[in-house]
Amino acid sequence: MTIKSAYAGEDVPLEVSYTDSNGAIDPDDQGSDGTPDAEITITDNSDGTEVVSAQSMTNTATGEFEFVWDTSAANGPGTYRVEITAEFGGETKINRSQIQLKE
Numbered sequence: 001m002t003i004k005s006a007y008a009g010e011d012v013p014l015e016v017s018y019t020d021s022n023g024a025i026d027p028d029d030q031g032s033d034g035t036p037d038a039e040i041t042i043t044d045n046s047d048g049t050e051v052v053s054a055q056s057m058t059n060t061a062t063g064e065f066e067f068v069w070d071t072s073a074a075n076g077p078g079t080y081r082v083e084i085t086a087e088f089g090g091e092t093k094i095n096r097s098q099i100q101l102k103e
Contacts, residue, residue, distance in 0.1 A: 001084060001095045008077045008101045011068050014040065016084050016095055018063040038065040038086040045079040045098070057084065077103045 006012040016038070038059070042052035051074045057065040065086065074080065084095045 001082070001097050003082065003097055003099045006071060006099060006101050008074060008103060009072045011070055012099070013066060013068050014082060014084075014099075015060075015064070015066045016057075016086070017065075018086065018088075018093060038084055040067045041083045041085075042069065042074075042099075043081045043083075044075045045081055046075070049075060051075060051080065071101055074101060077101050 001014070001016045003012075003014060038057040039054045040052060040057050041050060041054055043050050052067075052069060055067060057067040060066050065084070078101060080099050080101065082097045082099055086093045086095075
């Protein structure tokens with residue numbers, strides 16, 4: 001998962017790419033219907049509030065997803081947990097990270 005430094009109030013692109021240890025895309029990541037699904041949830045660490053709840057991510061390429069987070073809807077500066085759940089033909093992959101929003 002790629003997370004860039006961010007400031008409260010700006011749009012932040014969040015990207016994830018699923019590859020194996022050699023950098024190759026897992027063939028399963030193409031999904032059984034050709035359109036794999038990924039959802040993103042962003043939670044405020046301070047009080048557990050979900051500021052983004054199970055929003056669909058854009059499938060930009062095989063095994064790659066992007067979501068642009070409008071942080072003006074967040075609870076202001078602070079630390080947020082990011083969880084991405086991707087479904088690939090019956091296989092579920094979960095990525096977790098954190099992002100710090102600055103003033």
